[in-house]
Amino acid sequence: MIKLALPAGDNRAQVAQVLSAVGISVDGYGEGSRSYRLPASRPEGVAARVFRERDIPIQVALGNYHIGICAAAWVKEMQARFPDQPIVPLCNLGAGASALLVATSEGARDLANLPLVRMASEFPNLAEAFCIAARLPRYRIQPVWGAAEAYPPEDADVVLVAASGEPELRGQGLDPVFRLLESSTWLIANRDSLQNASLARVLAPLIARGRPVALDALSLPAPFAFIGQPKDIQLNGADALRLAVPDGHQQRHVVDALRSAGMQFQGYDESTCARRPGSDIAGLDVKVVRPQDMPQLVALGQVDLAITGRDCLMEHLYRFPSSPVAELVDLARGQYDLSAVVSEDVPADNISQALSHWRQQGVRVLRVASEFAGTADQYALSRHLPRYQVIPIAGASEGFVPEDAELLIEGTETGKTLRENRLKPIDLLYRSTTCLIGHKQPSLSGRRRKVFEEIVSALRRAAGDQ
DSSP, rough: EEEEEEEGGGGGHHHHHHHHTOEEEEEETTTSOOOOOEEESSSEEEEEEOOGGHHHHHHHHSSSSSEEEEEEHHHHHHHOOOOOSSSSEEOOEEEEEEEEEEEEETTTOOOGSSSSEEEEEHHHHHHHHHHHHTTTTTEEEEEEESOOGGGGTEEEEEHHHHOOOOOHHHTTTTEEEEEEEEEEEEEEHHHHHHSOOHHHHHHHHHHHBBBBOOOOOOOOOOTTTTTOOOOOOTTTTSEEEEEEOOOOOGGHHHHHHHTTTTTOOEESSSEEEEEEEEETTTTTTEEEOGGGHHHHHHHHOOSSSSEEEHHHHHHHHHHHOOOOOEEEEOOSSSSSEEEEEEEESSSSSSHHHHHHHHTTTOOOOOOESSSOHHHHHHHHHTTTOOOOOEEOOOOOOGTTTTTSSSSSEEEEESSSSHHTTTTTEEEEEEEEEEEEEESSSOOHHHHHHHHHHHHHHHHHHHHHHH
16 A cells, blocks of 8 residues: 555645546545545555645655655755755645745844844744754744745844745745745655555556756855845834734634723734734734644744634643633633544544553553644653653644554544544544733833733623623
């Protein structure tokens, strides 16, 4: 059986077209099936699994999958930290063209003249490679789940982002300063699988269609390339209270909660998501970022208040127990259960029965997969699991069980996606809802303190009406 790792997300449709063009048919993939384990109707003997792209190079390197298709940027991101992993880039499939660009906010000072360069990116290993090559005297890399373009100038001086080109970044108020990599979708394979497995019926047609060229090297900057004359930068709202609100599936719940509290932000509603929504509240600045990044932003003092999920807060607190971040208001929206999940084939209704089953099956090390690695580790300790390994993943998690993990820590609202992937919950960790978080002892005064109390009070009143 040939095991093929395919990308979820933006490149899914283009990859499906490539597969179809060479006669490889993976049922449901092009249609966006919510099942993450998909059979191939042709050629025979192929099993496909859908991943978030950043997980694909890791899965192929581990040998869990023989072949993978993903953006070159994610291959480079893994190789920047683990250069000796057994991954072989085979050919450029040409889909999903983009670039990895370094950018600052418009009018920002030259990087080398800053006392500390703050760099935000989904690609932290490549971001560090850039800073080292440029010989920046002092820098701090802030890994984020996404939306790095929203961080300058308040929360980062520079970002490394994937974009279609410089015009896209300029349209977001950024000034591109360096192009690190031209990226597109590549076919990759595990080195040992190439030598020992019969992969020709999948590789041959894809390589024939693709461009068998070498994977582009990183275009790193010359040392001290960013020394120059500093420019003045004016930060609007430097003395304002800062509120972070989420994008993604929580957005509609947060919009509803804000509306109930008498607040609306221009450019932030059920259908639009400006990264810097307008606010009619004097002394309040609003920014839209990923909910997973919010607890860290609050802990570092980069934002004063944030609306995120309790799951994101608990993940942060499990990893950093002494963090000064706390839940201020339960908004009682966006509820879902965070549970331990197993395959439907496991004859168990609770974790004790599941552990007994795995012992009988001879499982020596229990693999626990989750987007919430800290939560998964805390769960394993609290349930006294025997030898276990936590597998951090980026998403599309329902497909990991049972082939790549025995246990999944996953959230579910209706259970539909679990059922479509033949999974079942056997142990409830907690119920997550959307909540307002902030510093336990905020150091605020004057107008900022007043706005802080007004927002907390308004959301608390609105939540009490639920």
